[in-house]
Amino acid sequence: xxxxxxxxxxxxxxxxxxxxxxxxxxxxxLDLFGIEWGWTRLLNxxxxxxxxAFLAASYTLGLELKxxxxxxxxxxxxxxxxxxGKPDWTEVFTSAFMGFLIGWKxxxxxxxxxxxxxxGSNPQRFLFSWDGSWLIGFGMMLVMGGWRxxxxxxxxxxxxxxxxxxxxxxxxxxxxxxxxxxxxILGAKLFxxxxxxxxxxxxxxxxxxxxxxxxxxxxxxxxxxxxxxxxYARTKGVNGWHLSDAAAPGLILAYGIGRxxxxxxxxxxxxxxxxxxxxxxxxxxxxxxxxxxYPNNVNYDANYPQYLGELNDTNVLPITDPNVPCFDxxxxxxxxxxxxxxxxxxxxxxGIFLFxxxxxxxxxxxxxxxxxxLMLNGVERFFIEKIRVNNKFDLLGIQATQAExxxxxxxxxxxxxxxxxxxxxxxxxxx
Numbered sequence: 001x002x003x004x005x006x007x008x009x010x011x012x013x014x015x016x017x018x019x020x021x022x023x024x025x026x027x028x029x030l031d032l033f034g035i036e037w038g039w040t041r042l043l044n045x046x047x048x049x050x051x052x053a054f055l056a057a058s059y060t061l062g063l064e065l066k067x068x069x070x071x072x073x074x075x076x077x078x079x080x081x082x083x084x085g086k087p088d089w090t091e092v093f094t095s096a097f098m099g100f101l102i103g104w105k106x107x108x109x110x111x112x113x114x115x116x117x118x119x120g121s122n123p124q125r126f127l128f129s130w131d132g133s134w135l136i137g138f139g140m141m142l143v144m145g146g147w148r149x150x151x152x153x154x155x156x157x158x159x160x161x162x163x164x165x166x167x168x169x170x171x172x173x174x175x176x177x178x179x180x181x182x183x184x185i186l187g188a189k190l191f192x193x194x195x196x197x198x199x200x201x202x203x204x205x206x207x208x209x210x211x212x213x214x215x216x217x218x219x220x221x222x223x224x225x226x227x228x229x230x231x232y233a234r235t236k237g238v239n240g241w242h243l244s245d246a247a248a249p250g251l252i253l254a255y256g257i258g259r260x261x262x263x264x265x266x267x268x269x270x271x272x273x274x275x276x277x278x279x280x281x282x283x284x285x286x287x288x289x290x291x292x293x294y295p296n297n298v299n300y301d302a303n304y305p306q307y308l309g310e311l312n313d314t315n316v317l318p319i320t321d322p323n324v325p326c327f328d329x330x331x332x333x334x335x336x337x338x339x340x341x342x343x344x345x346x347x348x349x350x351g352i353f354l355f356x357x358x359x360x361x362x363x364x365x366x367x368x369x370x371x372x373x374l375m376l377n378g379v380e381r382f383f384i385e386k387i388r389v390n391n392k393f394d395l396l397g398i399q400a401t402q403a404e405x406x407x408x409x410x411x412x413x414x415x416x417x418x419x420x421x422x423x424x425x426x427x428x429x430x431x
Contacts, residue, residue: 021295023265025040027327037110044265045265053253054177057247057250058173058174058250065173068242073242080162081165083160083163084156088152091148095144096142096145102137107133169233175232176229176232179228179231183225183229184224187224188221192217239366241367244370245360248356249373252353255345256346259343259346265298269342273314274339292338315335315336317335318331341387345380345384367421375415378409380407381410382407382411388401390402390403
């Protein structure tokens with residue numbers, strides 16, 4: 001898996017620029033390794049990197065919460081668990097149901113995927129249909145349900161034991177991540193629809209899984225995702241300042257990883273048209289880092305057909321270069337080329353992450369780490385917006401994008417929070 005990620009990213013520097021755009025993992029495997037697994041058409045490359053982003057944020061959050069727990073900054077809560085009790089039939093039936101889904105859809109898909117999608121049919125349409133193998137589904141239901149029941153029976157004691165255990169915030173890392181994912185995706189979609197009113201109508205006219213996961217606004221996901229996590233933390237008595245500080249480095253790291261997905265898939269988060277020649281002092285820079293045409297990007301929808309991205313001063317043309325593969329349903333590129341802003345943002349986000357990671361032990365006052373993250377995030381996004389394609393609004397006579405406004409607010413809130421915490425808190429306190 002790591003080798004695949006590396007090739008997806010570092011192949012940008014190769015001579016063959018056809019290896020740059022992969023709408024799905026299927027196209028990446030086919031182009032890089034010659035592997036043709038039809039079922040991998042279900043795996044959008046953007047979604048793949050979003051999943052990696054959540055994993056990275058969750059991992060760094062867990063590390064920081066453990067470190068803060070060792071410092072005595074969290075007071076654990078108590079929870080009573082029963083060991084050796086009777087089988088929990090809710091868990092048994094849940095395992096059986098999951099087994100049925102895996103067998104009915106995904107194992108069937110892995111076996112017959114190449115045949116199912118050989119005609120170029122929509123993979124997502126199959127996923128949300130009644131098609132599948134009921135026989136394999138029922139077989140997997142018995143296997144997974146029976147296995148969970150056997151595990152309960154194996155651990156069952158003549159007399160169940162009641163045990164009180166300590167629960168620290170790092171034990172809840174998975175729950176924090178789940179809350180961030182649910183609220184974050186909803187927020188990202190909501191803010192995108194507010195920024196693009198025409199897509200609001202189209203979303204309900206042609207509802208689909210693809211239309212839901214495409215067109216996401218990062219700041220919307222960050223804001224609502226943070227609210228969801230803090231609300232959950234409040235129910236568990238977890239200190240919000242320490243939690244926010246622990247999450248800050250992972251948030252910007254996840255942002256950078258997500259932007260890799262934007263670049264690899266070509267989801268429209270690119271820059272404005274760049275027709276200027278590359279300056280001589282940047283002669284060492286690969287040409288694609290100065291201007292790029294995003295061949296086979298995901299924004300062209302062959303089903304309607306229409307272009308779903310924001311184009312500004314560039315056009316969408318069919319791919320005619322014989323050296324560039326033409327993926328069915330995605331065979332377009334941009335003309336003129338544009339700034340590959342997702343790459344710039346990945347590099348800047350990585351730099352901010354490394355800085356915050358180095359400073360995390362020095363900024364001892366609760367809230368300073370998160371305040372620093374807000375300021376650095378705001379600065380990065382404000383300046384990248386100057387060369388990104390985005391809808392502009394008239395705000396008190398000033399032309400600005402939604403992201404620019406939020407970036408300024410992030411910086412101001414972060415600066416105010418930094419000053420406030422420096423004046424009102426002199427040392428970390430456990431909670």
